[in-house]
Amino acid sequence: MTDAEPDIISSLPGHIIDHILSHLSIKEAVRTSVLSTKWRYKWATLPNLVFDSQCISETSEDLLDIKSKLSRIIDHVLLLHSGPIRKFKLSHRELIGVTDIDRWTLHLTRRPVKEFVLEIWKGQRYKIPTCLFSCQGLHHLELFNCWLKPPSTFQGFRNLKSLDLQHVTLAQDAFENLISSCPLLERLTLMNFDGFNHLNIRSPNLQFFDIGGKFDDISFENTSQLAVVSIGLYVNFESNQSRLHGRSSNLVEFLIRLPRIQRLEIQSYFLKYLAMGVVPVKLPTPCIDLSYLSIRINFNDSKEISAALCLLRNSPNLRELEILARPEEQPVPIAHHAYCWEEVCLSWPVMRVQHVRIDGISGIKPELDFVNFLLQYSPVLEKMAVKPALNAGPELVKDLLRFRRASARAEVTYLD
């Protein structure tokens, strides 16, 4: 069924077509060169070049064949392309041998590229060529499965705003130098790294920090802009191994450096780390901007419970809370006294939490006490969703429904 105005439909204005062109894959964009003589070089000034699995449909072709095809395609495109390249992304399963990438990187540093994304899906860490470290136009750098060894002449990336490093190898001093010499850095993601295990984050403009890996120690300096933080410590440590490094309280030191924090995720064993040393009842300054908190917690460890409660008590504007129970393989030796809730409840401030999610509880007493406590002290609670652990018994639901709620509107749902 055709419409009444075929002429309006058939021709799109120029600037609109350009806009669609910018959303095409590189393969499709190159194809448009055949549309008409006017279109022959239109694609060549597209600012974003993305080479991924769409470029070559991997049929049952021989591996070497795919590699050389991919190589030729990228050479072809880079040679024909003109104008600035804003973004270059290379992420293909069968990525070619090292020399090609080095050559392309060198070419890109001359363009100069603003966003550089390189993902080496498998095999050894790819050693980033030295030329990348002199690419001062970079705003965003994203590397997966790479080895970074900046030259001694490296002075940082002056314009870098966002850095995303996953599965990377980097020496300790190289890491510290990298972070502190990127003055405009706003976002930092670090996942699964090796070569360094002391994280000293010195970054005056940093707003977003997301890290997951194995480290001994983390400290922040001059990071008053940090608003969103997610930290996962992927290695368990014995309670007698000190992670205090001269501090009296990991929790206090950590929060003092993040005065403007709005969203905080404490994952894996990081709460255990934060609970080392003294866990105060009151913090020197409350976390007034904190509105979202997610904690992975071991309910068998009373220090971790203290740390969680300290956070709750000192975050007057918390709206959303997520609690993920971490089941321990062996229960903590029963030197742990029953947690003293009466002391806690004395002079507990009103909590403004509206949404709570609890995952992975099985119904042991410390868990129930905690949930009970939350329900009693959250007068504006709207929803609480509870997802039990796989081994949770049917009594858990009954226990949960028993608890008195301070909020008449609170809706408690049990997800199984």
Added chain:
Amino acid sequence: MAQEASSSTSSKTISLKTGDGEIFEIEASAAKQMKTVQRLIDDLGDDITIPLHNVFSKELPKIIEYYKKDITGEITKDFEAEFVKDLNDDEVKVLFLAANYLDANKLFEFLSQNIADRLESKSVEYVRKYFGVENDFTPEEESKLREERAWSFRGIKEDE
């Protein structure tokens, strides 16, 4: 007074009249997302029926549907997939042109990507017709270019 702000504060509706004379209502907060409409409201006032000469009764309801979801923050990938699922390429083009005319940025961006996705494996002839482009290559020039870029033509369903 201090109430729970659970519903939108402005429940004012604006009347829009399409090029083919039909009238539709839209919430003022949704109208704000369409810069052309907002400019007309600023000039003509919000009590008058706003005339939209280049948008027709076939497209406008769909656009209103999109922005209704937008103001409640419910636009998800699933919703967007459903939204265009039953539209053919020409219908999407008309919607896209309307979004452009209304200066409705979010919908415009989404439809740009959707059109690009749709054209992904279409033949050169199809794309020419879709964009309204006349082929002025000689057959020799065209086949030479195609040969040079053979890698980009793999996987295309050539029609005609």
